Amino acid sequence: MADLQDEPHPVGIGAEDLPVPAGPETKASALDRAAALLSVHPVADGCNTLVWTLRQSPYHDIDTPDTGVDTDIPRLRAGGVGAQFWSLLVPPQGRPGEDEAGDRVVSDTLEQIDAALTLVRRYPDSLRLALSADDMADARNRGRIASFLGPVPGRALAGSLGALRAFHALGVRILAPAGAPWAGETLTAFGHEVVHEANRLAILLDLAGCEPAAARRLAGASKAPVIISNTAAAALNPHPGNVPDEVLLAVREANGLVMVTFDSARTGDSLHAVADHLDHVRAVAGPEGVGLGAAFGAEPPVLRPTGLTDPSGYPRLIAELLDRGWSESDLALLTWGNAQRVIRDAEFTARRRSTP
Incomplete structure (x- = not known):
C-alpha cells in the first residue's frame, strides 16, 4: 500500500499561468483540465541535462x-x-582524444554529482534533493521540485561495486549501463553483480542508449523495474536512439517505464508527433509503462517539436492527449504515478534483498 504522503495535494498551477494564447472553446477547456490535472499530478520528467x-x-x-x-x-x-x-552523463565529444573509460569518466561523474548537489542547494525554495519515493511525494506536497540525481554512466564504475555504493552514498539513484564493458553483447559476471547490487541499493537501471539485445537482457536480469529515461518509438521513427517494440514489451514484462523524449530528430517536429509516440508506447508498454523524459536542459539552438520547446509546454501536450481520449487516470499515471511507482517498487525490491 502506498504511503499516506503519496496522496496528492494541489501545487498551485492554474490555466492563467500557462503561456498559451486563447483558442477555440474546446481547446481552452482541455487546457483548463490539463492545468487542473497537473496541479495534483505534476510531471515527473525523466531526463534533463541542465x-x-x-x-x-x-x-x-x-x-x-x-x-x-x-x-x-x-x-x-x-x-x-x-x-x-537530473542527468549526470557527460557528452562523449567533450574530451576528444582522451580515454573516457579510465579516470577521466570517474572524475567527470564526480564533478557532475557535485554540480547537481550545488544546484539543489542554491535554490532551496524550489528544488529538494530526493532519495526516495517518500521524498518525491513530500517535495510535491511542500511545493518543491523533487530532484533525483542520475543517471550516472555505468562506465564510471570502473569494475568496482564499491564505486556504485559510493555513488549511492552521494545521492545517486539511477545508473545508465549503455557503453559499459560489462553490458555489451553479453552481460558479464560483473554485470550481473552490478544489477544485483543496484537492486539491493534501490538504484534504477536506465536502459537509454542500450542496444535492443542488451536492453532485453538487463530488463530480464533485474528484479526491480527498469526505466528508459528518454526515447521514442522506433516503429514510428527508426532513429538509433529509439526503441523497437520488442524492447517496449521487455520493459513492460519487467514492470518498468519508458519515458518519451521531446527531440525532433527522434519524434518529429510537432507536439502532435510526440503525442503519436506516446500513443504507441502506451499501446505496447501499457498505461503503467509510459512516462515523460523530455531531455531539456540545453542551450539554444536545439531542435524541439513545435509547442514543446521548453518545460512550459507540458500543459499543451496534456491537453492534446485529453483531446485524443486519454482518461485522466491514465494521464495521472503518465505524468506522476508511473515514475513514483517504479521508484517505490525498486525500494520494495531493495528491502526484500536486505532481509536476512
Missing part, C-alpha cells in the same frame, strides 16, 4: 527566466513539473 550545461556556462541564474537555456524554475513551474531526474 547540470552539464551549467557547468559549461555557470553564469546562468535559473531562478529567473533565461533565454540562454531552455530550462529555468519559472518554466518548470509553468509546465507543472513536480519531479526532475
Whole structure:
C-alpha cells in the first residue's frame, strides 16, 4: 500500500499561468483540465541535462527566466513539473582524444554529482534533493521540485561495486549501463553483480542508449523495474536512439517505464508527433509503462517539436492527449504515478534483498 504522503495535494498551477494564447472553446477547456490535472499530478520528467550545461556556462541564474537555456524554475513551474531526474552523463565529444573509460569518466561523474548537489542547494525554495519515493511525494506536497540525481554512466564504475555504493552514498539513484564493458553483447559476471547490487541499493537501471539485445537482457536480469529515461518509438521513427517494440514489451514484462523524449530528430517536429509516440508506447508498454523524459536542459539552438520547446509546454501536450481520449487516470499515471511507482517498487525490491 502506498504511503499516506503519496496522496496528492494541489501545487498551485492554474490555466492563467500557462503561456498559451486563447483558442477555440474546446481547446481552452482541455487546457483548463490539463492545468487542473497537473496541479495534483505534476510531471515527473525523466531526463534533463541542465547540470552539464551549467557547468559549461555557470553564469546562468535559473531562478529567473533565461533565454540562454531552455530550462529555468519559472518554466518548470509553468509546465507543472513536480519531479526532475537530473542527468549526470557527460557528452562523449567533450574530451576528444582522451580515454573516457579510465579516470577521466570517474572524475567527470564526480564533478557532475557535485554540480547537481550545488544546484539543489542554491535554490532551496524550489528544488529538494530526493532519495526516495517518500521524498518525491513530500517535495510535491511542500511545493518543491523533487530532484533525483542520475543517471550516472555505468562506465564510471570502473569494475568496482564499491564505486556504485559510493555513488549511492552521494545521492545517486539511477545508473545508465549503455557503453559499459560489462553490458555489451553479453552481460558479464560483473554485470550481473552490478544489477544485483543496484537492486539491493534501490538504484534504477536506465536502459537509454542500450542496444535492443542488451536492453532485453538487463530488463530480464533485474528484479526491480527498469526505466528508459528518454526515447521514442522506433516503429514510428527508426532513429538509433529509439526503441523497437520488442524492447517496449521487455520493459513492460519487467514492470518498468519508458519515458518519451521531446527531440525532433527522434519524434518529429510537432507536439502532435510526440503525442503519436506516446500513443504507441502506451499501446505496447501499457498505461503503467509510459512516462515523460523530455531531455531539456540545453542551450539554444536545439531542435524541439513545435509547442514543446521548453518545460512550459507540458500543459499543451496534456491537453492534446485529453483531446485524443486519454482518461485522466491514465494521464495521472503518465505524468506522476508511473515514475513514483517504479521508484517505490525498486525500494520494495531493495528491502526484500536486505532481509536476512
